[in-house]
Amino acid sequence: MSDQKAAPIGSTTNPLGESQEARFLDDLRALDVASRDKTVIRLHLSRLLPEHRDKAQLRNAETAFDELTRTRSGWLYRLRNSDLMVVFERHENETAERSMMKLMKLWERDPLMQKTKGDARKNRLSSWFDMNEDYDKLLTFAMKQSAGTEKSVRKSLPELIAERELQRHNPERGSPLMPLELGRAEDSLARVDLSSFTRRQPVVAFVEDGKPEIVFTEVFVSIADLRETLMPRTDLTFNPWLFQHLTQTLDRRVMAQIARREDRTLLRDGFSINVNVSTVLSEEFLTFDDDFAPSSQDVVLEMRIDDIFSDTSSFSFARDFVMERGYRICIDGLNLNTFPYADTNRLGVSYAKLMWTPDLAAFIGTSQGQELKQMIRDRKKGRTILARCDSEASVKVGQQLGITLFQGRYVDTVARGR
Secondary structure: OOOOOOOOOOOOOOOOHHHHHHHHHHHHHHOOHHHOOEEEEEEOHHHOOHHHOOHHHHHHHHHOOHHHHOOOOEEEEEOOOOOEEEEEEHHHHHHHHHHHHHHHHHOOOOHHHOOOOOOOOOEOOEEEEEHHHHHHHHHHHHHHHHHOOOHHHHOOHHHHHHHHHHHHOOHHHOEEOOHHHHHHHHHHHHHOOHHHHEEEEEEEEEOOOOOEEEEEEEEEEOHHHHHHHHOOOEEOOOOHHHHHHHHHHHHHHHHHHHHOOOOHHHHHHOEEEEOOHHHHOOHHHHHHHHHOOOOOOOEEEEEEHHHHHHOHHHHHHHHHHHHHOOOEEEEEEEOOOOHHHOOHHHHOOOEEEEEOOOHHHHHOOOHHHHHHHHHHHHOOOOOEEEEOOOOHHHHHHHHHOOOOEEOOHHHHHHHHOO
16 A cells, blocks of 8 residues: 555645544454455545545545444444545445445546546545455555665554653653553552542533523542642653553542532532543443432533544444433544534534634634534534633633633633532
8 A cells, every 4th residue: 555646735634533443453453354245445535636635525535434333233434544444344345335326426627536437446446355354455555654664564552652742741741651661551540549639620601691500510630639639740641642541540430529419509500521432432431320310400421522533333332322311412522623623503503512722713704604604513512621711811812713611710700610
């Protein structure tokens, strides 16, 4: 696969690409010989003209394979250059071909599709691979994508992660959490009393008279305070993969704390907790659900977008289960780059949480601002939350963009004085 053409200038970079390339490599390595009866498509979206691969069209490419991914017969991975890798069971080849024909029709005016004979497998938009025959080729490609250079191919994934950590490390934040230290960190989390590190922050709607109305209250653990107590010279959040593993322990502790029903106000007014997709699929969550299934109160499960897209099939399964049980889902930790991918309508969730940044204020009155405002409007009023609002100005900017739900230190102050 190394002979493919480079992405044209101006290609849309996928912000989820780095983590998903690593996930693609991990998943390939985990397959034994008996599990390789699969077909792989590389969808060369980076070869399209820039005007034919805006964010809406790239989302259309992902949606084209929903028939495979929703039935758990296929898996989709995003590359940094906006290309897609689609892996699916071989008996679904005809389904994949139908999806490809739709995309060829979508981009039929692009020069990439000129001289094509309308064959789903023989065109410049896609490359098809038989995993049984091409496994070594696919593995080499995945290793190069994850490592970035041919020299790095000889290194293991943990070595590459550690290397990137050291290159990017900021000494003021302490030493990066390394794999060997993960067990010690988890043991410490299992023993510590989390009550002193637990924080609460309301999500508020400003009604017509300007008064705040609390929609629900987020319950979360202050990682900064926890770090200062447990491992003051270690940056717990630096490695996203190790930190995600660490948060699974936090998920279990917070669920146990909530299930004790010590705070009647919290239970009455509704709340949210941060969870991983894997946590929702665990025995611990089933126990939590047995002890405390939502009824009259609103219970929201906040999940990060990189966790959701690392395994969309598992997320879809988890989403359907918890929503049937009465929970709601919020996509957490979004920025201006990842927000377009967090379509609440398509993903079937209740909320998307966008983090405040001064760039939002600069968007007002611009074409980018109008595009963002239309995106928020299309996702229905009351589905987007603007978080980290530490000033009145941030709330006003959010309102100009059509946002009605807010969270942050300024919102805390207003809510306390209501």
